[in-house]
Amino acid sequence: MTDPNANPSLPALQAEIARLNKVVQVLMDRVEHSGDLGNSYFDQVQATVMLEDLVRRRTQELEAALAENRAINRALSEAEQKFHCVLDQSLVGISMTIDQRFHYANPKFAEILGYSVEEILKLGPADITPAEDLPQVLDVIRRALNGEFQQLTFTTRAVRKDGRIINVEMSGKAPLDIGGRPALIAVWADITERLGAEREIEALQTRLRDQALHDALTGLYNRLFLAENLDRTIALAARHGYPVSAVIADLDFFKSVNDRYGHPGGDAALKHLADLMRQHARSSDIICRYGGEEFLLLMPDTPVEVARERAEYLRQCLAEQRVAWKSTPIALTASFGVASYPEDAQSGGELIEAADSALYSSKANGRNRVTRFGQSWEPAPI
Numbered sequence: 040m041t042d043p044n045a046n047p048s049l050p051a052l053q054a055e056i057a058r059l060n061k062v063v064q065v066l067m068d069r070v071e072h073s074g075d076l077g078n079s080y081f082d083q084v085q086a087t088v089m090l091e092d093l094v095r096r097r098t099q100e101l102e103a104a105l106a107e108n109r110a111i112n113r114a115l116s117e118a119e120q121k122f123h124c125v126l127d128q129s130l131v132g133i134s135m136t137i138d139q140r141f142h143y144a145n146p147k148f149a150e151i152l153g154y155s156v157e158e159i160l161k162l163g164p165a166d167i168t169p170a171e172d173l174p175q176v177l178d179v180i181r182r183a184l185n186g187e188f189q190q191l192t193f194t195t196r197a198v199r200k201d202g203r204i205i206n207v208e209m210s211g212k213a214p215l216d217i218g219g220r221p222a223l224i225a226v227w228a229d230i231t232e233r234l235g236a237e238r239e240i241e242a243l244q245t246r247l248r249d250q251a252l253h254d255a256l257t258g259l260y261n262r263l264f265l266a267e268n269l270d271r272t273i274a275l276a277a278r279h280g281y282p283v284s285a286v287i288a289d290l291d292f293f294k295s296v297n298d299r300y301g302h303p304g305g306d307a308a309l310k311h312l313a314d315l316m317r318q319h320a321r322s323s324d325i326i327c328r329y330g331g332e333e334f335l336l337l338m339p340d341t342p343v344e345v346a347r348e349r350a351e352y353l354r355q356c357l358a359e360q361r362v363a364w365k366s367t368p369i370a371l372t373a374s375f376g377v378a379s380y381p382e383d384a385q386s387g388g389e390l391i392e393a394a395d396s397a398l399y400s401s402k403a404n405g406r407n408r409v410t411r412f413g414q415s416w417e418p419a420p421i
């Protein structure tokens with residue numbers, strides 16, 4: 040990378056040698072012509088001695104200067120070797136770009152991109168950038184050359200020699216003046232694996248959060264989700280002035296379903312009711328498995344009468360359908376309690392309590408029925 044001509048003392052020395060040569064030439068001419076001018080032999084000898092002395096002194100000075108110059112060059116060469124050694128062993132890629140071409144690349148930079156150093160030096164940033172990223176990369180280079188950044192760290196993609204696209208992080212500083220041309224020095228790291236690992240962790244976190252908020256058996260939201268969202272749902276309703284209705288459904292004599300069909304049969308029954316509630320819900324509704332065989336349907340912006348009708352519809356469907364289970368389909372019924380904010384309750388907690396108390400009335404009054412909070416039960420139509 041170092042130009043030996045860059046040693047500032049060398050041109051000065053060369054100029055001095057040229058000047059001395061001229062002086063010697065002039066003096067020699069004078070000596071030769073002094074005879075023509077009629078000067079004495081003694082004058083000629085004296086001039087020759089002076090000349091020789093001057094040349095000897097100047098030669099000594101020049102030799103000393105040349106020795107110093109050689110020492111400087113040796114020190115420069117050693118420094119360059121050390122510098123190369125560090126760059127060659129660097130764990131990050133280093134490049135220097137001049138006029139859209141890589142003017143320097145360390146082995147790591149070539150390795151990141153799957154080229155040899157010789158090959159990469161025939162390329163430039165545009166050759167290693169995917170076409171769709173090119174406008175953005177060229178814009179960053181343009182702005183860097185304009186001196187818009189003192190320090191820049193930039194994440195982009197690069198195309199390797201084998202065509203594989205990798206994610207790279209590139210850091211650079213303001214351009215340097217190299218031989219009168221702006222040079223961009225950049226440090227590169229292949230962050231493909233790191234990004235992949237980060238994405239996996241993110242996906243895992245999303246999955247874990249999802250699992251934490253859902254019931255594994257039915258896929259419905261669980262109580263934790265309800266706890267996180269109930270108050271917010273009520274607060275939103277209060278702000279916008281609409282009602283929120285709650286329906287709690289509880290399978291009747293579920294213990295005997297388990298006893299008769301076994302736990303897997305009971306699970307199939309729970310999934311059946313969950314699917315039924317899901318099929319007849321609006322996207323704004325929140326359905327969650329509230330307890331073992333208890334389900335909650337939270338219906339924002341829904342008057343209590345509409346909620347009661349929905350509960351009645353679900354009750355009927357459940358009573359009419361059979362849960363497919365081996366050779367013996369399972370007959371099920373459920374009891375329902377309905378309440379509404381702000382009519383029956385002033386908070387999320389009170390709303391659930393009101394719906395629960397209505398459910399209790401349904402159970403107490405014979406099951407397989409829908410009871411609205413604060414109202415006496417009506418006989419079921421079937």
Ligand SMILES: Nc1nc2c(ncn2[C@@H]2O[C@H](COP(=O)(O)OP(=O)(O)OP(=O)(O)O)[C@@H](O)[C@H]2O)c(=O)[nH]1
Nearest residue numbers: 289290291292293294295297302303305306331332
């Ligand atoms: N299969 C299955 N059973 C469950 C699950 N969670 C709770 N249970 C059962 O649900 C039953 C609930 O019984 P109870 O609370 O006595 O209610 P019930 O038998 O439905 O009676 P009523 O509600 O009064 O009609 C218990 O036998 C629990 O073991 C589950 O995830 N799967």
